[in-house]
Every structure is written in C-alpha cells, then in structure tokens.
Amino acid sequence: MTLKEIIEILDATVITPLGDEELNMDIRSACSADLMSAVLYYHTPNSLLITGLTQAHVIRTAEIAGIKTIVFVLGKKPDIYSIELAEEKKISLLSTSLCMYTASGRLFQAGLPGCLYK
C-alpha cells in the first residue's frame, strides 16, 4: 500500500513535506502501539507506526526500528523539535483525527496487515 493511499484512507494531515518518492513508498505492514519497547520488539522494517505519543523519543524509536512513517492519532501533532528531528532522519509524519482503533481498522480492512511476528 502506498503512503498516498494511506493518507486518503485515514483522511490524514501531512506534517512533514512529502515528495513523490515518499508518497509512492510501498508500506507492507503496520504496528499500532503506545509502548515503544513493543514497537522495537514486534515491528518489521518499513512498517507504519500508528501511535498516540508525540515525543521526540518516538521519532528515535522509529529511526532505530527502521520505520519510515508515523501516524499520530486523535489529531495529535508533535512539537517543532520532533518535527525537525523527523525531517533530519527522513521519517514522514502524518496526523489523523481518527482514534487508534479506527485508524488501524480502516487500514487493515483496506488490506494492510499487522507486523506482529516473533
């Protein structure tokens, strides 16, 4: 699923500037979590992170895990420091007014699987 499709499905606002390369990025799985260790434990590379936390260490977690896109739920937006950090690390940030359950459900219904594996 491309990032462009994800933006449409979640009716998401784009926080960091996105070019064609980012919009056409192929995302194959998603992970919904507010616990960063769970993200580090269960993620797969190039997955999408759906979270309600906006602090800078969420961006760091994504970078460490090789996650290229983060969607913040409930209309949340990170502070300017986190946005700049994301831009520096080439991580795309989106925000949706949907709650985590609905955002995850919509993407799953559209064919994006979860990233859980052990």
Place this chain on the structure above:
Amino acid sequence: MPINIDKEIEGSFQIIGGNFVNAGEASTQLKLLLSKLGVDEEIIRRTAIATFEAEMNVIIYAAAGRMHYHITQQGISIKVDDMGPGIEDIGLAMQEGYSTAPDWVREMGWGAGMGLPNMKKNSDIFKIDSVVGEGTTIEMFINFP
C-alpha cells in the same frame, strides 16, 4: 559478507539519567558508524535495538551510565554500565512484561517490561550483572555474518 575494517574500533558514550530529549542519541551514532563500515543492515538493526533499550534503561532508572563499544572483524561487543539502583531479582526482570517502572515512565511509552528481553533477543551473547544500590552492567555481543 564479512566487513572489512583495517583495525579494531572502540569508543564510548556518556548517558545522563533522565535526559529524555537526547534519548537514543548514542545508539543513533553507533548505528551511523556501523552503516559507514558497511555492516549488514539486519545486524545494524539488531545492534541499534539492543543498544537503544540499554540506553533507555540508563535514562529511566539510573543517575548516569556509559556505553562502550568494541568492533572487530568478528562482531561488535557492547558494555553498558550504570550508577543506578540495581536489580533485585534478575530472573524476574528478564521475564517479558515484568517492569518496576513508575507510571510517569509508562505514560511516556516505556516500562513495558520488554527492555531486557529485547536486548537478549537481539544479541548473540547477553550477560547481565547487577548489585542493588550500586548499579547494573550489561554485556552484549553480536556476531557479524
């Protein structure tokens, strides 16, 4: 593919307890170094996750700590020692989901009780030693393929 380094590389990072703003900086720098050396992506990912979890533990629980790394043709060894409260029951702390983190740490997205299991999962060799009231030392080794 084995990496090609002329000589062994070692260095260390100081980690300050409670400094959440720079949390992950040491692991990010180490990740960058491994990337420049041409280390396999999967090895870099495992190393970064293991060191990030160790770094977060120092930030969450300790006053200060140090992460030392040593890179050879065979792999990377990492030693993280801290001036923290120590762990009373290491066996319990190694169980997935067990955590002594306070609520404010959980609200920040940490303290899920996955940190130590995550370090062990991503290392080829994992050792932990802790003395209550003195601190904790974690040693990890990750083989290069």
